[in-house]
Amino acid sequence: MSEPTAVGTASKAPRDRRYLLDRERLLAPLLLGPSVTYIVALIAVPFLIAITIALSDVTVGDSSYDFVGLQNFSAIVEDPIFRRALINSVTFTAITTALVAVLAMILSLILSANFRGKWVVRLLVLLPWTTPAALSAVAWLWLLDSVFSPIDWVLRTLGLLHGNAIYLGRPGLAAASVIAVQAWRITPLAAVIIMAGLAAIPEEITEAAELDGAGFWRTLVEVTIPLNMPVIAIATLFGAILAFTDMTVVYVLTRGGPVDATQVLPNWSFIRGIEGGDLAQSAAMAVFLFPVLLAAGIAILRSVKLMEVR
Amino acid sequence: MATVEVRALRKHFAGGVIAVDGMNLTIEKGEHLVLLGPSGCGKTTVLRLIAGLEQPTSGEVLIGGNPMTGLPPRARQVAMVVQSYALYPHKTVLGNIIFPLKAAGVDKADRKRRAEAVARQLGIGSLLTRYPRQLSSGERQRVALARALVRSPSVFLLDEPLSNLDAKLRASARQDLKQLQEHLGATTMIYVTHDQDEAMALGNRIAVMERGKILQVGTPQEIYHHPANEFVATFLGSPPMNLLKRDGYQVGFRPESLLPKGTVAPSIDDLGLDVYVRRVEHVRSERHVVGVVGLEDVVAVLPSTVTAPIHPGQTQPFTVAGRNLRFFALSGERIERGRE
Amino acid sequence: MDLTNREEVEQGQRRAAWRRSVGRSALYICALMFSLVSAGPFLWGLITAFKADRDLYNPDLNPFLFNFPPTLEHVRFLLLDTEFGTFALNTLIVGLLVVAITLMFSLPAAYSLARLRLRWSGALGIAIFCFCLVPPSLLFIPLSRVVAALGLQDSTWALVLFYPTITIPVSVWLLIGFTKSIPREIEEQAMIDGYSRVGAFARTALPLALPGIVAVAVFAFTLSTHEFVYALAFVATSSEKTVSVGIPTELIRGDVFFWQSLQAATVLVAVPIALVFNVFLGRFITGLEIGAVKR
Numbered sequence: 001m002s003e004p005t006a007v008g009t010a011s012k013a014p015r016d017r018r019y020l021l022d023r024e025r026l027l028a029p030l031l032l033g034p035s036v037t038y039i040v041a042l043i044a045v046p047f048l049i050a051i052t053i054a055l056s057d058v059t060v061g062d063s064s065y066d067f068v069g070l071q072n073f074s075a076i077v078e079d080p081i082f083r084r085a086l087i088n089s090v091t092f093t094a095i096t097t098a099l100v101a102v103l104a105m106i107l108s109l110i111l112s113a114n115f116r117g118k119w120v121v122r123l124l125v126l127l128p129w130t131t132p133a134a135l136s137a138v139a140w141l142w143l144l145d146s147v148f149s150p151i152d153w154v155l156r157t158l159g160l161l162h163g164n165a166i167y168l169g170r171p172g173l174a175a176a177s178v179i180a181v182q183a184w185r186i187t188p189l190a191a192v193i194i195m196a197g198l199a200a201i202p203e204e205i206t207e208a209a210e211l212d213g214a215g216f217w218r219t220l221v222e223v224t225i226p227l228n229m230p231v232i233a234i235a236t237l238f239g240a241i242l243a244f245t246d247m248t249v250v251y252v253l254t255r256g257g258p259v260d261a262t263q264v265l266p267n268w269s270f271i272r273g274i275e276g277g278d279l280a281q282s283a284a285m286a287v288f289l290f291p292v293l294l295a296a297g298i299a300i301l302r303s304v305k306l307m308e309v310r
Numbered sequence: 311m312a313t314v315e316v317r318a319l320r321k322h323f324a325g326g327v328i329a330v331d332g333m334n335l336t337i338e339k340g341e342h343l344v345l346l347g348p349s350g351c352g353k354t355t356v357l358r359l360i361a362g363l364e365q366p367t368s369g370e371v372l373i374g375g376n377p378m379t380g381l382p383p384r385a386r387q388v389a390m391v392v393q394s395y396a397l398y399p400h401k402t403v404l405g406n407i408i409f410p411l412k413a414a415g416v417d418k419a420d421r422k423r424r425a426e427a428v429a430r431q432l433g434i435g436s437l438l439t440r441y442p443r444q445l446s447s448g449e450r451q452r453v454a455l456a457r458a459l460v461r462s463p464s465v466f467l468l469d470e471p472l473s474n475l476d477a478k479l480r481a482s483a484r485q486d487l488k489q490l491q492e493h494l495g496a497t498t499m500i501y502v503t504h505d506q507d508e509a510m511a512l513g514n515r516i517a518v519m520e521r522g523k524i525l526q527v528g529t530p531q532e533i534y535h536h537p538a539n540e541f542v543a544t545f546l547g548s549p550p551m552n553l554l555k556r557d558g559y560q561v562g563f564r565p566e567s568l569l570p571k572g573t574v575a576p577s578i579d580d581l582g583l584d585v586y587v588r589r590v591e592h593v594r595s596e597r598h599v600v601g602v603v604g605l606e607d608v609v610a611v612l613p614s615t616v617t618a619p620i621h622p623g624q625t626q627p628f629t630v631a632g633r634n635l636r637f638f639a640l641s642g643e644r645i646e647r648g649r650e
Numbered sequence: 651m652d653l654t655n656r657e658e659v660e661q662g663q664r665r666a667a668w669r670r671s672v673g674r675s676a677l678y679i680c681a682l683m684f685s686l687v688s689a690g691p692f693l694w695g696l697i698t699a700f701k702a703d704r705d706l707y708n709p710d711l712n713p714f715l716f717n718f719p720p721t722l723e724h725v726r727f728l729l730l731d732t733e734f735g736t737f738a739l740n741t742l743i744v745g746l747l748v749v750a751i752t753l754m755f756s757l758p759a760a761y762s763l764a765r766l767r768l769r770w771s772g773a774l775g776i777a778i779f780c781f782c783l784v785p786p787s788l789l790f791i792p793l794s795r796v797v798a799a800l801g802l803q804d805s806t807w808a809l810v811l812f813y814p815t816i817t818i819p820v821s822v823w824l825l826i827g828f829t830k831s832i833p834r835e836i837e838e839q840a841m842i843d844g845y846s847r848v849g850a851f852a853r854t855a856l857p858l859a860l861p862g863i864v865a866v867a868v869f870a871f872t873l874s875t876h877e878f879v880y881a882l883a884f885v886a887t888s889s890e891k892t893v894s895v896g897i898p899t900e901l902i903r904g905d906v907f908f909w910q911s912l913q914a915a916t917v918l919v920a921v922p923i924a925l926v927f928n929v930f931l932g933r934f935i936t937g938l939e940i941g942a943v944k945r
Contacts, residue, residue, distance in 0.1 A: 027847065028766050031758035032774070035818060038755060042793075042815045043781050049792035110681050115674075121681050123928045124689035130927045131692070131920035132876045132894040138902075139691045139916050142698075142909055148706070150694060150713035164709075188688065192931070204396040207363055212457070213384040213413035216673065222409070226400045245785035248878040252898055266787035266879075273791050274883050286788040297783045301776060312653050374653030380663040387653060464653060 054283035072284040082285060084260050085268040092179050092264060093244040099183040100239040104190035105225075105232065111191060112198050129188035137252035140181050144168050144253070168254055171261035178250055178262045182243050189242070190235040197231025198224070233303040237296050244292060265289055312374040312387075312464040313339050314360060314498055319369035321355055321522075329355040331522030332369070340496040344513030346503060348545070352522040353502045357467050360500065361388050373465060384413070389458035390467040393474060395450050397442040403429070403453050404438040410461045428460045431493070448479050455490065466499040472508060484511055506546050510534070518542045540642035549598065549609045553638070559645065560638040565598070567634035568610035570618040571627040579632020579647075585610070586625045692917055699725055699914035706909060724910030728901075733888050734915060737896035740806050741875050744892055747810045748874040749867050752817040757863070759818075760825030761851060765834070775826065782819040786879040789815070797884050804887040812880055817870040824869070828862030829855070865930040872923055893919055 054073070057066045076082040111122060128136060143151055144167035155161035167177045201224065209219045225232070247266035250256060256263035256271065265285055273282025314337040321330040329352045337343045345353040358364045360371050362383035370377045378386055389410075398406050407425040416424070429435045432452045442450055451471055458466065472480050472487075488511065491499065503509055509516050510530045517527045518541075526538040537543035537551075543562055544550040553562045561581065571582065585601040585608060592598075599610040599620055610628060612620075620626065637645050651658050694713065698706065700720035711717045728734050759778075763771050793812055802808040832855045840850035856863075881895040888900060897915045901908045 028762050028768055031762040031766075035755045035759035035778075035822065036774075038814065039778065039781050039818065042812065043784055043789065043819075046789050046792035046796065047784055049795070050788060053791060053795075106680065107684055110677065110684060113677055115677060115681070117681075119928070121685050122931065123924055124685040126928060126931070127689050127692055127920055127924050130872055130924040131916065132878070134878045134894045134898050135916040135919055136691065138898050138912050139695050142907075142913070143691060143694070148709050148713075153709065153713055184687070202394070202396070204392055204394055205398060207383075208390075208392070208396040208398075209409070210363070210383045211361060211388065211390050212410035213461070214409070215384070215413075218413055222412075223398060227398075241783060241785075245787050247787050251878075251882075266785070269787065270790070270879065270883070274794070279791055279795070283791045286791060289785065289788055293783045293785070294780075297780055301779065374659075376653060376656050376659040378659075380666055381659070382666050385651065385662050385666060387651070 050283045051287060053280055054287050056280050058279045059277050068280075072280050076281055076284050081260050081263060081268060085256075085263040085265050085285075086288065088175070088261075088263055089244060089265040092175065092182070092262075093240055095179050096182045096186065096243040097236055097240040099179070100186050100190050100243075101232070101236045103183065103187045104194055104235060104239070107187060107191035108194035108198055109220075111195050125191075126188050128185045129192075133185060133246070133248040134252055136185065137181065137249050140177075141168075141253060144177050169258055171258055174254055174258055174262050178253060181249050181253065182246065185249070186239045186242050190239045193235035193238065194228065194231055197228045197235075200231075201227050230303040230306040234300055237300045237303070241293060241296050244296075245289060312498060313337065313372075314465055314500065315372040315375075316356065316360070317370045317372065319356070319359060319371065320367045321352075321359060321364060322367045328522055330359065330366075333522070333524055335517060335524060335527065337498060337500060340498055342491055342494075342499040342501065342512065342514045344501045344503060344509040344516045345519055346506060346509040346513075346516050346545075347519035348504055350521075351519045353519050354469055356519075357390070357469055357500065357502050360465070361390050361467055362386050387461075387464040388467055389461055389463035389465070390469065391451075391454045391458050391471050393470045395442075395454040395471075395474075397450060397453055397457075399442050401441075402438065403434065403440055403442070403445070406442070406453055407456045407460050410457060414461070424460055425456075428456045432456050432459075432490075447475050448483060451475065451483065452486075459494075462497075464498065466494060466497050468499070468501045470503055472503075472505070484508060487512060506548070510546075518545065520545075536644075537636065538644050540638045543636060543638070543644075549611065551636070552608045554603060554606050554608070555640075559640060562636040562638060563630040563634050565609045565611040566613070567630050568599075568608060568628050569612065569616060569630075570620070571629045573616055573618060574629070574631060576629065577632055579635070581630045581632070581635055583608070583628050583630070584625050585628045587620055587622050589622050590620050692920055695913035696917050699910050699917060701910055703910075724908070725914045727908070728911035728914050732900055732911065733891070733896060734893075736889055737891055737893040737900075738919075740891065740896075741893040744806055744809050744813065745871045745874045748813045748817060749870050751810070751814050752821050752870045753863070753867060755814065756818050756821040756825055756866075759822050760829055763822070764826045764829035765837070765847075765851070775823075778819050778822050781815075782823065786816065786877070790879050790883045793880070794883050802884070804885055804890055806885065806890050806892070808884040809874075809877070809881060809892065812884075813874050813877060816877065817873050820873070821866050821870055824866050825859075825863070828859050828866070831862075832858050861930075868926055868930045872927060875919075875923065 052065075055067060055069060057068050057071075107125065111118075111125070143149060146164055146166045146169050149164065149167065151167075152161060152164050155165070165173060167173045205227070206219060206223060209223045214222065245266055247264070247270050250262055250264050250267040251270070254262045256267050265288060269282045269285040272278050272285065276282070316333050316335050319330050319333040320328075322328050331352070333356065345356060347353050355364065359366055360373075362371075362378060362381060362385075366379075370379060372378060373386055373388075398409065401409065404422075404425060407429060408421050411421040411424060426435065426438070429438060432455055434449060434452045434456060437445065437449060437453070442453070445453065451474070454471070472483050475483055484507075491512065501508075501512055513530060515527060516530055516533050518525045518533060520541055526533055526542050528536075533542060534546055537546065540553065540560065540562075544553065547564055549565050551562045551564050552568065553560050563581070568583075568585075583603050585599070585603055587599055587601045589600050590597055591600065595614040597612040597616075597620065599612060601608055601610070612618075635647070637647055639645050651662055653659060697714060697716070700722065701716065702718045702721045702723075705711060705716065705718040706713075708717075762768070763775050763778075768774075797803050797808045797812075800808075802811065836854045836858075837847075837850040840854045841847060845853060875892070875894060877892075878894050881892050882899075885891055885895065888896070891899070893915070897912065897919075901912045901915070
C-alpha cells in the first residue's frame with residue numbers, strides 16, 4: 001500500500017496527519033463525494049420525483065400531491081396526440097439516425113484526409129453542432145419560410161419549382177424538414193466521434209491492405225469499417241439519443257404542427273407541462289422516453305467493451 | 311522475381327530530417343540482400359520507398375528495370391512483412407491469408423486452396439480458424455509471411471521480422487527463414503535488420519547503412535574481413551574490432567586475431583602488443599580477455615584450442631598476425647598499410 | 651502486369667495518376683458540398699444581417715446578394731435596442747461558472763475513478779455514464795418544482811445550479827479517458843520521490859492532462875450555451891435570459907420576426923464558439939478515443 005511506516009514500528013497503521021492525502025480510503029470519498037452527491041441529488045432524486053409526479057395529479061395550479069396510480073398513463077395512451085408524438089419520435093429518430101450514420105461516415109473520411117484548406121472545412125463543417133440549437137433552428141425558420149424561403153428562390157430560378165414549397169406548413173414536408181435539420185445538426189458530432197476511431201487504427205494495417213492489393217473501396221469496406229464498428233455504433237447511438245430527446249428544433253420550427261404532424265414526445269411533454277400546466281401528464285409522457293434511452297445506453301456500453309477486445 | 315534498383319535516392323521529411331541521403335544500389339534478380347545498420351539509419355525508409363508507401367524527394371526506384379515513380383504499392387507486386395506484422399485483427403488467419411488473393415480477383419475455390427497450401431508450408435495449417443489475438447508472436451509472424459507469400463510476389467521485403475520474438479525463438483525463427491529463402495529460391499528479397507548475426511546468416515550480400523548512406527556492399531565475408539571504413543569495422547563483430555591509434559592513422563584487428571605470443575608461428579608483419587590483462591570472461595567455450603594497451607582498451611577472444619595461461623593483473627605479450635591487420639585513416643576510411 | 655515491360659509500366663502509371671486525380675476531385679467536391687450545406691445557413695445569415703427590409707421581404711429578389719445597399723440598421727438595433735448584450739453577458743457568466751463548477755467536481759471524481767483502485771470504480775463509472783443519458787426533456791418537470799421551491803425562478807442562478815447535471819457526467823467520462831492515457835509510472839515516480847498521491851498527480855500528470863482538461867472545459871462551455879429546455883422552463887424574465895433562449899423569444903414578438911437582427915445574432919454567437927471549439931478539436935478527439943479504448 002502507499003502508507004510508509006517507519007522501520008520497526010508496530011503493525012498498526014499510523015494515524016499520521018501528514019499522510020492524509022495518501023490514504024485511499026479517505027481520498028476516494030473526498031474526491032468522489034461532491035460529484036456523486038450532486039448527481040444523486042440533482043439527477044437521480046429528480047428522476048424518481050418525476051416518476052412519482054407521473055403517478056399523481058399534480059398541476060401548476062393544484063400542487064397538492066394525490067396519488068392516482070396509473071391513471072395518467074392510461075389517459076395519455078388514449079390521447080391521439082400522444083400516440084402521434086410517440087410514433088413520430090420513433091420514426092423521426094430512426095430516419096435521422098440512418099441519415100446521420102451515412103453522412104457522418106463520409107464526413108469523417110473527409111475530415112481525416114489531408115488536403116489544402118482542411119482547417120477551413122473543419123470549421124465550417126462544425127458550425128451546425130457548435131451553434132446553439134435554438135439559434136440555428138431560427139435560421140432555418142427563415143430558410144424554410146412559406147413565402148420568403150431562399151431555397152425556394154434557388155429552386156424557382158433553376159426552374160424546378162413554381163410558387164412556394166411551404167416546408168413547414170405541409171405535414172409531410174414539415175416532418176422532412178424537422179428530420180433534415182436534426183440530421184444537419186447532429187452529423188458533425190457523430191463525424192468527430194468516428195474520426196477519433198479512424199485515427200486509432202494503426203496506419204500499418206491500412207498500409208498492409210494497400211500492399212495486399214486492396215484499392216480504396218475494398219480497404220474501406222473490408223478493413224476500415226469493420227475495425228471501426230464499435231466507434232461507429234457509439235457515434236450512431238449518441239446521435240439517436242440526441243435526436244430522440246431533443247425538443248428545441250421542433251419547438252422553434254413548428255411547435256409540433258401543422259396539426260401535430262411533427263409532434264414529438266419531448267416537445268409535447270414540454271408544452272403540456274410548462275405551457276399547459278399539467279405536470280403529471282407531462283411527466284408520464286417523459287417517462288416513456290426512458291426505456292429507449294436505457295436500451296441505447298446499454299448498447300453503447302457494449303460497444304465500448306467491444307473496443308477493448310481488439 | 312525482378313531486379314530492384316535505387317538511383318540517387320533521397321528522402322527528406324518535414325522538420326529537416328534526411329532519412330535517405332543519395333543512395334545507389336542494385337539488387338540482382340533472385341538475390342537476397344540485407345540492409346544492415348543501427349536504428350535511425352534510414353533502412354526502413356528505403357524499404358518503404360521501394361514498396362511505394364513513401365515517395366522519394368528525388369531519385370528513382372526501379373523494379374524490373376523500369377522506374378516505379380507514381381505507381382501505387384499494389385501495382386508494384388511487392389510483398390512486405392513489417393515488425394508488428396500488421397495482421398487484420400478482425401479476420402481469421404485464413405481470412406488474413408486470403409485477402410490479397412481476393413483483391414487480385416482469384417476465385418473462391420482457388421483462393422482457399424492456395425491459402426491452405428501456403429499455410430501448411432509454413433506449419434500453421436491448424437490455425438486457420440483462429441484470430442490474431444489468439445496467436446503467439448511466432449505464429450503471428452508466420453501468418454504474416456504466409457499472407458505475403460501467397461501472392462507469389464516479385465520482390466519480398468522484410469522489416470526486422472524477428473525483432474518481436476524473444477531470444478530463443480529468434481534463433482529457430484532464423485533457421486525457418488533460411489529454409490524459407492531456399493523455398494523462395496528465385497524471388498528477390500530485401501531484408502532489413504540491425505542485428506548483425508541475422509545479417510551474416512541470411513544475406514547473399516549485405517549493405518551496411520549509416521545516416522541515410524550506404525557505406526559498403528559486399529558478401530558477409532567481404533564485409534567482415536575487409537571493412538571499407540571504421541564504422542563498418544566496428545559495427546560488425548561482437549565484441550567489435552579493436553582499434554588503436556597510431557601516429558596519423560589507426561590500426562585495427564578483430565578480437566579473435568589477438569592471440570598470446572607464441573600461439574601462432576611468427577612472421578615479419580606481425581604486430582606485437584603488451585597487454586595489461588584486467589580480467590578474463592568465460593563466454594561459452596571461449597575466453598574473452600579484457601585488457602589495456604597503453605591507454606586503449608582491447609579485447610581478445612581465445613578459442614578453447616588456445617590453452618596458454620592468462621594472468622589477470624599482469625602484463626602479457628600478445629601478437630596479431632600481419633595479414634589480420636587493417637588500417638584506417640583518422641577520419642575512418644580504410645587505407646593500405648601505413649608504415650610508421 | 652509485367653514489370654519488365656516498359657509500356658505496361660507506363661500504362662500503369664498513367665492509370666494510377668488518373669485514379670489519383672479522380673480521388674482528389676471527389677474529395678474536394680465532397681468537402682465543398684459538406685461545407686456549403688453546413689455553413690450555408692450561416693453564410694447566408696451573415697448577408698441577411700445587413701439587408702434592408704425591402705431587399706429582404708421580397709421573394710423575387712436574390713437572397714444571396716445585396717439588391718439594395720446594405721444597412722447596419724438591424725445590427726445596430728440588435729446591439730443597442732435589444733437585450734442582446736445582456737443575453738450574451740448572461741450566457742458568458744453562466745458558462746464560465748458552470749465550467750468552473752464542472753471542473754471542480756469532475757476532476758477529482760475522474761482522478762479517483764481512473765487512478766485509485768477501488769472495488770466499485772467500474773460500476774460507478776458505468777453509473778455516471780448512465781446519468782449522462784437522462785435528458786433535460788425528462789428532468790425539467792421535477793427540476794422546475796425544485797426551482798420554484800428554492801425561489802430561484804426567473805434567475806440565472808437556477809441555470810448555474812442545474813447545468814452541471816448535464817456537464818458533469820460527460821466531463822467525468824471524458825476526463826477519465828484523458829487521465830488513463832497518462833502512464834501511472836510518472837506519478838508513481840513522484841510518489842517515491844516524496845510527494846503524496848495528490849501532490850504527485852498535481853505536479854506530474856496534471857500538466858500533461860492540461861490540453862484534455864481545456865478541451866473538456868470548452869465542451870462544457872458549449873453545452874452550457876446550447877441549453878434550451880431548462881432556460882426556457884426556468885427563466886422568464888428578459889434580463890435573466892441567456893442567448894439561447896433570449897434571442898428566439900425577444901426577437902420574435904408574436905408574428906413579427908426581426909429577421910435581420912436574428913441572423914446577426916446567430917452569426918455573432920456561432921462563429922466565436924466554432925473558432926474556439928475548432929482549436930481544441932484535436933485534443934477533444936484524442937480524449938474520446940482514449941476514453942473508449944482504455945476502459
